[in-house]
Amino acid sequence: xxxxxxxxxxxxxxxxxxxxxxxxxxxxxxxxSFSFPWAVVFSWGGLLFSIFINASIVYGCLPYFFWHQNLxxxxxxxxxxxxxxxxxxxxxxxxxxxxxxxxxxxxIGWLGLVLALTPxxxxxxxxxxxxxxxxxxxx
Numbered sequence: 159x160x161x162x163x164x165x166x167x168x169x170x171x172x173x174x175x176x177x178x179x180x181x182x183x184x185x186x187x188x189x190x191s192f193s194f195p196w197a198v199v200f201s202w203g204g205l206l207f208s209i210f211i212n213a214s215i216v217y218g219c220l221p222y223f224f225w226h227q228n229l230x231x232x233x234x235x236x237x238x239x240x241x242x243x244x245x246x247x248x249x250x251x252x253x254x255x256x257x258x259x260x261x262x263x264x265x266i267g268w269l270g271l272v273l274a275l276t277p278x279x280x281x282x283x284x285x286x287x288x289x290x291x292x293x294x295x296x297x
Contacts, residue, residue, distance in 0.1 A: 197261035204254020205266055208273035211247045215240065215277055219284040236285060244278035251275075 160169050160183040162176040169176070174184055218236070251274025258267030 197257055197263070200254050201258035201261065201263050201266045201270065204251050204258070205270040205273065207254070208247055208251040208270055208276075211243060211251075211277050212273055212280060215243065215281045216284065219281065219288060236281075240278065240281040240285075244281070247274050247277045 160171060160173065161167070162169070162179065162181050162183060164179050164181040165176060167176055167178055169183060175182055218239075251270055255267045255271035255274060258264070258270060260267075
């Protein structure tokens with residue numbers, strides 16, 4: 159006995175099409191999968207995290223462009239925070255980018271990888287420009 163996957167009507171084994179709704183009886187019904195798309199969430203999560211970190215570095219560096227006072231202690235703490243943030247972004251962003259590349263989401267993966275590697279150079283460049291604008295010599 160064959161059973162229609164759409165309406166549930168039963169037919170003998172020699173019938174190929176349901177007489178009520180014209181559904182093929184030879185094709186088994188497709189199994190519905192409700193699995194969570196971890197690769198998509200992981201890929202986009204890493205990319206968005208990297209974008210957020212880079213934006214926060216730019217935002218955190220803005221006061222140094224406008225203060226014309228003693229920037230020494232503030233910049234030391236900034237460099238310490240920048241180093242920790244760069245390591246955290248690398249540890250989270252690079253595995254997410256690798257998963258994205260392996261799961262055929264190449265553009266997301268490569269963009270995430272680039273953004274995971276940019277916080278340290280971006281922060282250093284912005285602070286060097288701020289120091290130069292404020293007349294501070296750096297060696």
